[in-house]
Amino acid sequence: MKVKDFYFDLPKELIAQHPLEKRDESRLMVINKTKKEIEHKHFKNIIDYLNPGDCLVLNDTRVLPARLLGFKEGTGGKMEFLLLKRIDINKWETLVKPGKKAKIGATFIFGNGELKATVISDSEGGSRIVEFEYDGIFEEILDKLGEMPLPPYITEKLEDKERYQTVYSREEGSAAAPTAGLHFTKQLLAQIKAKGVEIAFVTLHVGLGTFRPVKAEEVEEHEMHSEHYMLNSETAQLINETKENGGRVIAVGTTSNRTLESIADDNGRVCAKSGWTDIFIYPGYKFKIVDALITNFHLPESTLIMLVSAFADKDLIMGAYEVAVKEKYRFFSFGDAMFLY
Template identity: 50%
Template sequence: MRVELLDFELPKELIAQEPIEPRDCARLMVLHKSSGEIQHRVFYELVELLSSGDIIVVNDTKVIKARLRGRRLPTGGKVELLLLRQLEDGVWEALACPAKRARPETEIVFGDDFLGKVVEIKQTGTRVVQFNKAGSEFWEALEKYGNVPTPPYIKREVSDEKSYQTVYAKKLGSVAAPTAGLHFTERLMDELVRAGIKITSVTLHIGWATFKPITSSEVEQHKMEEEYCEVSEDAANEINMAKTNGKRIVAVGTTVVRVLESVADEDGTVKPWAGWTNLYITPGYKFKVVDSLITNFHMPRSTNLLLVVAFAGLELTMKAYQIAINERYRFYSFGDAMLILP
């Protein structure tokens, strides 16, 4: 599939710069795959669109303060790191800007007693950085000197860091938020549970894989990096029970889709799991578990958009995106949402 099929023209003013408040007042486009019908709703109406016994699966990862601004020793030149994933205790893979100031053996100081040393440059251009702290001391230093990273298309500093975390975030490890989940409020989750709709969580720590753009001319040539994920025995049992009972499995975000499809048997049975996945979903993929998807409106030529195309079809997805543009939906991380139903 040619990557230009994932292109669309988006007016800059439709790129959301801050979240809607309350969160669940975001707009919700409902896309019915079987009929092609499109409805315009509000996210807090989700409870009216699902049924008792359906299960919503969320990603409970929590965004870390992965952006570090420091100075190169001994020259004092500014260097910024974006931590991508932990390779071992105190050792991280990171993006560096400007990259030319982060050659091997370069030392970068981020605070009074917190520094990192570039020990390797990978073929992808990322840096392997050894920090002078590990364990709890590293996390304390990161909390003190780091900043929550936001995508480059968000031009203003996020004044409230909680706005870039889901209300159910628990497990530190992501360098970007699972943005489909940003629309949930505690009130809405309570309403869903009272309506008999189950909510369970899995974990995928978002790294470079999720936001790395597709640069190859054919989407099949793109290589997906690994990301760490977990599925508990309780979550697997709840999902399998709902599937056995013929209820909908509603994934909140493309990361949840990738987790569940990574850990499922060919018959769709979800297994408990803790490990790494590089599952890359392209058109033609046969979904084994997920039949409904809550997702945001994604960037052109992104693996997220490609997954949505694989799930709902190219023609219907791009039609929905054009309607969203015409109807002035808000796009990307702080934007509006789409619910794709069978």
């Protein structure tokens, strides 16, 4: 299967640069994959497509303000650090720009000296392992000094950090938001619950690898990045009972989808589990547990559009993307959404 088969032409002006004032006012493309029918709604209408006894599975990861701007001690040269993964209490794997200045032993200062970082080793892919020095609580210092690590296609500054967080985010550790969940408000979730829909949470910490382009020509040759997930016993019980009672398991976002499909057995059951997943879902994959999917509109030739094309018919999805461009839907992280069932 060719990567170029997942290409579509996207006008730059359709890439959403900022979130809408009201989260649930974004547009919603509803696709019935059996009837191959498309409807145009708004996200708050999602409740009309959810049934009592369904289970909505949300990713409760919280994005770290992981972009740090500082300078090199001694020279004053400007530096940018992006936190990728915590190694232990004070050590992190980071991306550093410009990398040539980040030699082992070099020290960097952030803010008014509240935070210092020393490069202690190199890592894979050009990243660095750094050790931080600070007084107090690291997360509080990071919240004060750090910026949201917005995707490279968003060039405008985000005024409110919370708009790149879901309203139910709680487990800190992501380098990017699970963007399908950005459309939910607390009020909408309360209405959904009142309708008799169960709401369950999983955690998958989204890595920057989610933005890594597919460089292979053949889909099967792409190596997927690895991300950490957690699913507790309460969530496992909710999901298993939903299946047993004939309800649908509805994944909110590709991250929830990948978590569930990584854990589920061949009988469509899950258990409490945590670990790392590098599952790569593309057309031909047989879904074990997910019955419906809420997702945003993704980049051409990305692993995410491949996952969506696996969930529904590939030609149906690529056709729907053409419709989305024609109807001027907003794309990517702050863009509109799609519901596939």
